[in-house]
Amino acid sequence: MTSLAEVPQPKAELVDLIAHDIREGVYHPRERLIEVELCARYRTSRNAVRGALIELAALGLVEREANRGARVRPVSIDEAIESTEVRLSLQAMCAGRAATRVTDADRAELTALLEELRSSVEDGDRARTAAANSEISRVIRRISGHQTASRIIETLQSQVRINWYPYQLPDRRVDSMHEYERVVEAVIAGDEAGALEAAYRHRDNVLDALRGIRDATAASVD
Incomplete structure (x- = not known):
């Protein structure tokens, strides 16, 4: 048997x-x-x-x-930053595309998720905030309909998440919330250019924070 x-x-x-x-x-x-x-x-x-x-x-x-x-597999800080850059660039592309395909049902779902994000930040609940951010990104990808970008993003997201655990990540919850607000509001409005601009701004701010970690880590070693 x-x-x-x-x-x-x-x-x-x-x-x-x-x-x-x-x-x-x-x-x-x-x-x-x-x-x-x-x-x-x-x-x-x-x-x-x-x-x-x-x-x-x-x-x-x-x-x-x-x-x-x-x-x-371990990933170096530099590789993690590169992965984040690719991932958030693809996510920005999905946001722009989603703005051209969004439906009333999608608008209602994104509005509810944005309220959940705001509530989690106000309550100081890190786990809820991370979950809300992740779900907003996932829904935007679904609305965009770009399956290839979604697969690449999910793979890169896994790699980055497991390899940043030794480092002290900056607390960007409030700043990130405002960045997500701009992206979601542009998608809801059907503003493709606005969604792209807001998503790229979010990408650049995240990359600046991660490069700060890299530089601080290198300085501590020196």
Whole structure:
């Protein structure tokens, strides 16, 4: 009889489960991913785990080394900044496109999300604020209908999120809220140029903050 721990799972589902745990900090950059432990955690076979690790390596979340297994791929500060630049540039493109495709139902959804963002910032709830920002971005991507950009953004977002944990990120909640407000308001108004401009301004401000972290880190080493 096949044990529950050996019941095969669809590869895509297993990839999603492991990727989710990497994003949520269950596994940290440079941490080794032991196949037997993954089999036990996800109750699946060794072959399924190996296939998932190959897929995760293709996504840039994991790196595999001959005779040493796999580990969560570390990303340098410079690479993380580059990834953020690409991701937010694509997100800006989606915002401009969304402004040309937005419907009344979309406007109502974005308005509700913006209220949730404001409420979370006012309450000082970091987790709610992060979730609201993420959902606003996701909805804008959905409205834009650009599936390729969405896939690239989600992959880069995962890589950046798991690799910034050692650094002290600046508290930009209020500034970021105002930047999101401008993007959402432009999308709701159907203002393509305004949505692009606001989204690019948000990108540039985030990049300035991250470069500040890089420079401060380099200075502390010196």
